[in-house]
Amino acid sequence: MRIISKEQLLNLRENYPAGCRVELLKMDDIQAPKIGTKGTVVGVDDIGSIMVRWDSGSSLSVAFGEDLCRRIHDDR
Template identity: 65%
Template sequence: MRFPSREIVEGIRKRYPAGSRIELVKMDDMQAPPAGTLGTVTGVDDIGSIMVRWDNGSSLSVCYGEDIVRRVCPVCGGSLTCHPALSRRDNKTEICPDCGTREALAAIGVDIEDQEGVIAAIHELKDEKVSE
């Protein structure tokens, strides 16, 4: 096995900071939790393995270059995109753009029904832009 460079390990640490929520996509290990299992990152070791406290009680680490996980929004459980929002609740937790929009609109007193209307309009505009 070839170990990742220090730069790669630091990149993994930035992408998966302690406290991040992840979902297991694929792990080729007999003791692996089932695909779809959620967990909380506890850290990244010096060889780039993501240490995880899985919701099913397992603590099997995610191996760099072998296993596949995806980050999830801690608020709604949806995919956390490459451009997450920063939660207004603590100014450090990364959340999905939709949840970030909801938090921003709630902060100025917009009710939930209108928040969903704004988010739907944003998605429609994105869809139109993609199809152009």
């Protein structure tokens, strides 16, 4: 796990506000949604994890420095 700076945390919160849509690009977890799964951001916690409500029903967070997602413009 990487340590996140205050600046990086602020940047994440600005770029991934609650309600925005994301697509999963990489997650190394046995319970991870499939790559390409879309979801809605719930928020960004204090360690930089992007909390997501995935369309598949999962709620695994995107871990800062480990997993990858990208913001998308999707009306579902």
